[in-house]
Amino acid sequence: MKIPALLLTAALTVSVSVQAEPAHVSLKLVADGVVEPVSFVPLPDGRALVADQVGYIRLMKAGGGLTETPVADVRSLLSAINQNSFDERGLLCLALHPDFAKNRRLFACYTAPRRASAPAEYDCTLRVSEFTLPAAKPLKVDPASEKIILEVDKPYFNHNGGRIAFGPDGFLYISVGDGGGPKGCDIGLGHVPEGNGQSLRTLLAKILRVDVSGADAASGKAYRIPSDNPFASGKEGLPEIYAYGVRNPWAISFDQGGNHELYEGDVGQSRWEEVNIIAKGGNYGWPLREGFDGMNREHPELPPSEPKAEKGLRGEPLIDPIAVYKNISGWHQDPEAFGCSVTGGYVYRGKALPEFTGHYIYGDWSGTQGQPQGRLFVARRPAGGKGQWAVEPLRVSGAGKFFGCVTAFGQDNDGEVYVLTNGSTTLTPGRGKIWKIVPEERAATN
Numbered sequence: 352m353k354i355p356a357l358l359l360t361a362a363l364t365v366s367v368s369v370q371a372e373p374a375h376v377s378l379k380l381v382a383d384g385v386v387e388p389v390s391f392v393p394l395p396d397g398r399a400l401v402a403d404q405v406g407y408i409r410l411m412k413a414g415g416g417l418t419e420t421p422v423a424d425v426r427s428l429l430s431a432i433n434q435n436s437f438d439e440r441g442l443l444c445l446a447l448h449p450d451f452a453k454n455r456r457l458f459a460c461y462t463a464p465r466r467a468s469a470p471a472e473y474d475c476t477l478r479v480s481e482f483t484l485p486a487a488k489p490l491k492v493d494p495a496s497e498k499i500i501l502e503v504d505k506p507y508f509n510h511n512g513g514r515i516a517f518g519p520d521g522f523l524y525i526s527v528g529d530g531g532g533p534k535g536c537d538i539g540l541g542h543v544p545e546g547n548g549q550s551l552r553t554l555l556a557k558i559l560r561v562d563v564s565g566a567d568a569a570s571g572k573a574y575r576i577p578s579d580n581p582f583a584s585g586k587e588g589l590p591e592i593y594a595y596g597v598r599n600p601w602a603i604s605f606d607q608g609g610n611h612e613l614y615e616g617d618v619g620q621s622r623w624e625e626v627n628i629i630a631k632g633g634n635y636g637w638p639l640r641e642g643f644d645g646m647n648r649e650h651p652e653l654p655p656s657e658p659k660a661e662k663g664l665r666g667e668p669l670i671d672p673i674a675v676y677k678n679i680s681g682w683h684q685d686p687e688a689f690g691c692s693v694t695g696g697y698v699y700r701g702k703a704l705p706e707f708t709g710h711y712i713y714g715d716w717s718g719t720q721g722q723p724q725g726r727l728f729v730a731r732r733p734a735g736g737k738g739q740w741a742v743e744p745l746r747v748s749g750a751g752k753f754f755g756c757v758t759a760f761g762q763d764n765d766g767e768v769y770v771l772t773n774g775s776t777t778l779t780p781g782r783g784k785i786w787k788i789v790p791e792e793r794a795a796t797n
């Protein structure tokens with residue numbers, strides 16, 4: 352549908368601050384040879400685990416390069432995946448227990464085949480599991496050592512979220528998407544009328560928090576509920592819920608420094624891609640809002656059809672993102688629209704690029720849908736810490752040019768940040784690469 356330019360201009364309700372002079376960095380290739388790298392998890396000894404969406408856990412050697420043999424082949428645990436095509440299902444994220452050096456507990460999130468108790472029309476079941484990573488060399492995980500922690504049934508193949516991270520409190524945080532579907536807008540099979548984002552009776556469209564220190568005898572669950580979870584009693588909402596009103600939280604991360612805040616990249620519908628700082632009990636607005644704007648749930652590429660909602664269903668405030676950028680689907684030919692799907696990243700806490708310390712490095716999956724031309728951004732923390740963060744494109748110069756979709760980010764134990772890319776928009780073998788963000792390499796003739 353062609354949208355009149357006038358309509359789009361009139362709808363702009365928030366100024367998007369994008370710096371004119373972008374910062375320059377270079378990328379150093381540290382590993383390749385995977386299909387779609389989606390998770391990079393540093394081990395205590397300087398090596399790293401890398402999750403390949405198609406079902407492998409690989410080992411990156413200290414300094415770079417993957418070992419020949421995967422640490423684990425979990426393909427047999429996964430739901431069906433569209434091979435050589437686009438898919439959001441598969442192995443989605445890894446996390447090490449905070450006491451990993453002692454207990455060797457490795458957590459993984461992936462899409463499993465629909466479990467028996469799920470409705471027959473549903474697509475798959477999002478699963479968080481635990482494995483033991485034996486200390487013996489070479490590192491090898493036995494998929495049969497799996498212990499299932501938590502499952503969420505998924506009506507459609509997309510909007511899984513499926514990202515996991517341990518917080519400074521030692522609890523496991525899990526991001527879950529709204530359930531997806533061809534219409535988007537939190538509508539369709541498995542979506543309640545108010546949207547899963549606003550329902551406290553589903554784990555879809557939520558950030559969850561659980562205690563994996565032991566099973567809960569009373570409920571029979573493999574985890575316990577932290578006593579200060581916002582709905583811990585289960586009366587007002589499901590006790591696993593930590594925050595709600597998110598759409599497709601593709602990447603959550605804790606700041607290694609500062610106040611150890613929880614950052615979330617929330618993939619937008621058609622108009623706004625957003626980054627949030629997640630607070631306990633917070634309502635992030637989906638599907639009442641997208642970015643700072645209201646929504647048009649019938650025609651999401653058009654300006655909001657109703658006044659912007661200010662409160663949730665229980666009168667609670669809706670929390671604004673810290674940073675947004677325009678999605679090209681809703682802002683045709685707008686020079687400020689430069690992406691289609693936010694890929695959440697990390698707050699930089701390394702040494703090599705001090706100008707980024709305390710700022711959030713992240714990206715856009717492909718720049719334009721269908722083209723493997725991802726973008727990198729830095730969102731600058733505002734002076735004083737309050738208000739909107741300025742979004743600045745991060746230009747890549749020097750030898751390490753990348754051409755690919757930005758699938759995820761990683762951060763090592765020194766706070767340095769890595770970019771995970773796929774040179775294809777599909778799950779095509781051999782196009783996945785991992786890059787370390789390094790200071791700009793200037794040409795010798797400069």
Ligand SMILES: [Ca+2]
Pocket residue numbers: 596617625635636637640641642670672
């Ligand atoms: Ca939001």
